[in-house]
Amino acid sequence: MSTTETSPEENLPPADPNAVRITINGREVEARKGEWIIAAADRSGDYIPRFCYHSRMESVGMCRQCLVEVEGPRGPMMVVSCMTPVADGQIVRTDTPQVKRAHEGILELLLANHPLDCPVCDKGGECPLQDQAFSHGPGESRFIEEKRHYEKPIPISDIVLLDRERCILCDRCTRFADEVAGDALIHFTSRGNNTQVLTFPDEPFSSYFSGNTVQICPVGALTAKPYRFKARPWDLEKVESTCTTCSVGCRITVESSRDQLLRYQGVDSDPVNWSWLCDKGRFNFEAVGSDDRLAEPLVTSNGTLAPASWSVALRQAASLVSEAVAEGGASSVAILGGARGTNEDAFAWASFARALGVTLVDSQMGDGLPSSVFAYPQATIDEAAHANTVILLGPDLKEELPVLHLRLRDASEKKRSRLVELSQKETGLTRYAWTSTLYEPGLQSAAVQSLLDDPKVAAQVASGSVVIVVGRANLAESPEFTMDALRRLVDRIPGAKVLPVLRRGNVRGAMHAGLSTTDTVEVLRAAIEGRVNCLVTVGADPIADVPDADLVRRAMAAITRHISIDTFLTASNQNADVVLPAAAFGEKDGTTTNAEGRVTQLARKVTVHGTARPDWMIAVELADLLGIELPMGSVHEVHDAMVSNVPEFATVSRDALRRIPDGILVAGSQESRDDSAIRTPNDRAGFAYRLVVSRKLYDAGRNVEKSPSLAPLAPGAALHLHPLDLDRLGAADGAQVKVIGDRTSIVMKVSSDPSVRRGTAWAPFNQPGTNIGELIDADQPVNDVRVETL
């Protein structure tokens, strides 16, 4: 085609080749090829009632509620709009008497066996069945037979209860379990009129994602223990916020009634969580309302912590800091933590540290990766979930960043991406991986080398975009090996991008804000050497979080002045000199930064517990008492100061964040690559196992432990060995064994686990019971243990 230079068409955007035009109720609507009629109608504002249809799952056309008329060669045809694709020139009617009769008929049938116990049902008031019975139903039922009866409610997992009488068999929960979560533990049983949703015998629906089924249930059939009978929907007030349980940063609504947090619901954020949440994130609001929360400041007097006023406690804290500075200078003050709060909290504490001259600052607890990981080209979650190849070089995402696990699982299941996994133990994604290599701790680089030398893998990697998901796979191993492997991968794969998956909610924000000038292990070593006169922990519990138990114990014993800002009393701060109660999630405004660097807004929903204050305010007040003026009088001022002082946050003005609820990616990082050499791990002795320690979703952390619904789900401490290794050892599954490390030995349960690599021993970290950290020496590149039967 020839076009002149002045052709007006030239300035028009190119016509979308996927666009088709259909007519809905007489109005022309633009739709995309392959899209269902119901999705096009949603955009055009013609609401079609539906129960089984969910935009994030495959259509099944089971409830038949979304019937519409489509003009066909033999006149109008009744079709389900959730399974009929749009076509150019299609004429759809949703408002004819025939369609209305069909909608009323189906609703009458759905209600025939529904108990209509709306007045006592948790869903009443926000129930799609109730709402659509009013908007599209016949108004009354002519069903006079006796309704179906089932025993109810029955627990299908530790958290979720099922009422089979209310169930309308829409297949949403069962589809979610199978299609989205990959835990097909609930299914239809029986047939015909007796069809019901059930678990398999003796196999509960113990999925990390079970709470989503409660959210998507279009009736009150599925209810979750933490919210059951707590409120009526019309009493709930809600604000949109971002979950900070892990660093995925799922968008949620925070819902409360009578100033008490009662529920989080997933919000469909296209770049992040697609409306899904994990159960830990969804239900740990219980911890915010826990009676064990610190309500007032505590100050040590006569060896015990006693309540004190804020002015007394802050003055005491200020004098501890100034004594320490007088004794050993600002370099003898250390600040640990800050990765659990907001960007503003982190920036205020970083400003405090800078103003005072404090250099011993770290927001990770010796269980992450160095900040040089941000020096590589960064990928977003969406880029990872659309990359041709995703190289997994990190922890089990199902345990640490569960919703990222869902996104990558979806990428693999929908054949968009091939997952190339390098891990030390089989993970939740292993069965979806294209290739999966189990390597011995410390040998990441060799594994990378042989992987890329495989012509099949090399061809796959060269075939398109590559994203490397990198994190700390093993807490009993120095992070240098992972960083070295990452370096090699990036150097050998041109154009590869990196998605760092450090787990704490706002660890990336804290690091960008300036809370990582050193490494926690260095701080603890300095403490043991007597070089730390005052430790400030900001929402950090080093005793629970630092892998090396011995190191942290000796360091905490050597520290003479400890100021803790926390929401609970913990192992670390029960001997602190001053404990200041902090505002928890849901009690403060601010912003957070997720793993991919997406900054989103947090919202305050309830008043703080007791007299707790947000972390940033404590930093500003403490600075004030020390004669340092931080010009931050409100959370907005902290944010504005952060935007003008931190280059990464330059683009995230409050205005911009308000406009874009999905969040804004931080600007390029200022970090530089670290190309230092790595150590070579020793050869493993014949009867030793190389230790792999990583986290499970549910552990002994405060968020879980103080949530009554989640606490019982922690699996407990155990040493997991491959069944053949266990046979060789001659120990029975579940027996107590002696586990011997270089420094000490502990007695713990041993468990047979085929997902563990032979020659390695895996243990979950920070579990109730024996502390595996006793066997981790942070000075060693890798740690070995021997196991003896008792």
Added chain:
Amino acid sequence: MLGSGAIMVMDHTTDIPRAALTLTRFYAHESCGKCTPCREGGTWLERILSRIVDGKGTDADLDQLFEVGESICPGAFPHASSSKLGLAATPFPYRMNTICFVGPSAYAPIHSALTLFRDEFESRVTKRHRIPVTSSGATS
């Protein structure tokens, strides 16, 4: 037309409502339970019809059968002609709200029997207009 299209020959001694019930019960039982009209409608039809056959139905139940059927198969439903009733045949195909033909097949015998042999149903119906009581001995 009784059933899904097979030809069944019955003489004048056949109890038409009971024959329809047998067929409807079969298809209601055969329902896989996936789609709503068949799962709920098939069983509802069967329960109304079995009440009628037991002599515990009402006039309203006869109309209700067509109403439930309308939710399974909207619009005109095929049936044979009847010179006795002066009815012309309604041809195939029917329209349906279900995924497959099991649901419509539960309705087909009822529709056909009730259209062509309504008097047999009416003779079974209790001429009262109240909700039937299901306990024994309440009706005659």
